[in-house]
Amino acid sequence: MAEARGVTGPAFAEALDLASERLGGAVISANDEFFAPKENLLKATKPVFLEHEYTDRGKWMDGWETRRRRTPGFDWCLVRLGLPGIVRGVIVDTAFFRGNYPEHCSIEACAARPDARVEELLDPRTHWVEILPRSALAGDSQNAFAVSCPFRFTHLRLNIYPDGGVARLRVHGDAVPDWRRLGRPGAELDLAAAENGARVLSCSDMFFGVRHNLIMPGRAANMGEGWETRRRRGPGYDWALVALAAQGEIGRIEVDTNHFKGNYPDSCMIEGIDAAGRAAEELAGAGDFQEIVPRTKLQAHTRHLFEEEIRAAGPFTHVRLNIYPDGGVSRLRIFGTVTRTGAAEQRLRWLNALTQQEAEAELRVACGAAAWAAQMAGARPFRDEEQLLATAGQIWARLGREDWLEAFRAHPRIGETKAQVEAPETSATARRFSSQEQAGASRADDETREALARLNRAYDEKFGHIYIVCATGKSAAEMLQNLRERLEHTAEEEIAIAAEEQRKITEIRLRKMLRRE
Incomplete structure (x- = not known):
């Protein structure tokens, strides 16, 4: 092609x-x-x-x-x-x-x-x-x-x-939309919308109307706001290749020939492929596309809706709209749901694209140490989740006691809801994470809660910082027993244990940031 x-x-x-x-x-x-x-x-x-x-x-x-x-x-x-x-x-x-x-x-x-x-x-x-x-x-x-x-x-x-x-x-x-607000589990999204980050990578021809018009908002006001090819005088057909906003599963499709009356395509066919990381030049001629909508007759100036006709739902990362033999289409809508993997990839892309200041503020949700957040922001772009987590651990290991203590102060005590020190721009998300992490403590009986509060105070007095534990999945009784055991440690032993617990918390929170858990 x-x-x-x-x-x-x-x-x-x-x-x-x-x-x-x-x-x-x-x-x-x-x-x-x-x-x-x-x-x-x-x-x-x-x-x-x-x-x-x-x-x-x-x-x-x-x-x-x-x-x-x-x-x-x-x-x-x-x-x-x-x-x-x-x-x-x-x-x-x-x-x-x-x-x-x-x-x-x-x-x-x-x-x-x-x-x-x-x-x-x-x-x-x-x-x-x-x-x-x-x-x-x-x-x-x-x-x-x-x-x-x-x-x-x-x-x-x-x-x-x-x-x-x-x-x-x-x-x-x-376009890099804010993926903290997109791709929520089960929510339908127009995977081919420019405002959601979709792109028309290439096309066979766009003599009369540019390919990007296919994914613009709203309905076209005239033919000039659609994608239109020249008149084909030989064999073949025209096509446009769309990179979806994220990997997703397709539920319904709309092909709109609005305003195209004497120049609409005779028919169309839609194919899809799951091809993250492959070059657009390679995809344009790839032979492993799956048929999503079979070749179907089109009408002039009409919104064509496909749902029952869909033969393959995906997941897909790209779709190709084929029109026979030529003509104009004003809009292509691909409605579906984003996969967890697709959403995580786009949230990582969003994180990579933030300015240094924005990235530091966002990363401090995962770890309250300013030096850690600054070094992480400077280490971007991250290739994937694995590299993000590995870099987080490496940077944390290079920091010292004062940085660790700063991170500890961003947490509430076990059984409480408010951190010692809260950053206004990140506290809402941080509080949500803390609440999730301390779900076990929130269900504790009064006696256990009182014991946690009493031993928390004893811990503070002995070590000079709050008791840090990776609380995810732990019951109140388990945390109480862990606290009793750690009170027996020396200050040197305990600061190292607390730092390792913070590392675990940071890793869990980074995963949540990408996967919106």
Whole structure:
């Protein structure tokens, strides 16, 4: 099978436009927009020039344009990405800005809540990362810049020097949704939705409509918002290969030919494969796909729903939509449930993509030692769960007494609910983990609870830190007996035992973070 023909531009432009207004991207603030409004920057349409069109402020321009700067400084605007993700490259399009384009630009990025207010984003405490250093621009051109930064961002700040106009901003990259909130056991998910992290990896042709349109939100507004191939004049058929949001089992499928009336495909067939880690080039021609939906006649301008027709549910990581012989499809929906393995893989991908600060905060849920969290965040990316757990143990073994004590203080005493020291950003999850771990103690009778409290105090007085035990699966009576035995140890013996118990707790919590247990 051949790759799509007629594709031009930088390689990164093949990736999804994370700032697309169709995905919810928006320009939320600008320091100046005297001649042309900031909202034009993300318009889905190509910029146009109307030679004789003027407003009461000057020449009408299809872009964002600031006034002529008469003081030192530069102009800027804030962009909220439609989908958080890793930026692979940007296109700063100065189409039709010839004598009024900026001389240079730079771009910064940050990770914040999707609904963060402008005041929060402009607060000096917000951590911005420069992903594009100050770079020269050409007028009336698509200025393309590759970006090499592995972190997941939610907002960008486009700076122009010193002033001028930019027609469009395209931000190409890989969507990385927050998988703490996706893939809950048994919940149905659109595995082919861009907002959930699905990607259209390749296709045979996209002469009239780009392949990414297949997985965009909502129904297409017109044919231009669908995937459409040129008219096929020889044998064969067209196809599009979709990487699902995560490995999942398929329950129902929708193929929508909305707006395609004289140019819809005659029929379609859908295949699937479980092929994590295999290259897209290899998959495009792979022979081990399973038939999910057999070749089926299609209708014009219609939503086709397949449920009883599904022959193989998976699990699958990729699907291939084949259309015969050519034509246009506006949307493909693959509804199903994410497997535990698939969810864990995507949560690890999400963890790998967090900024250093975000990753440290998230990891302190598993272990309260700041040095451990910082070193773990710096050791990313982790290839798989096994490497994550091995690295966690190695870093913990290199730390010392003060780091161990800091981790101990993040735990509540056995039989209690509140830790000695709680980090506000992680305490809710940490409390949930503690509650799960101490389920045995919570079911204890009054006599056992009182004995635990009394011996906990004795332990604190003798060793100078709280009693730490990996409580998962242990009854209150077992923990009480363990506590009595450990009170007989020396301080040197006990700190080593407590550190090993913390290591076990950390490993269990890391597994829970990935598997949402």
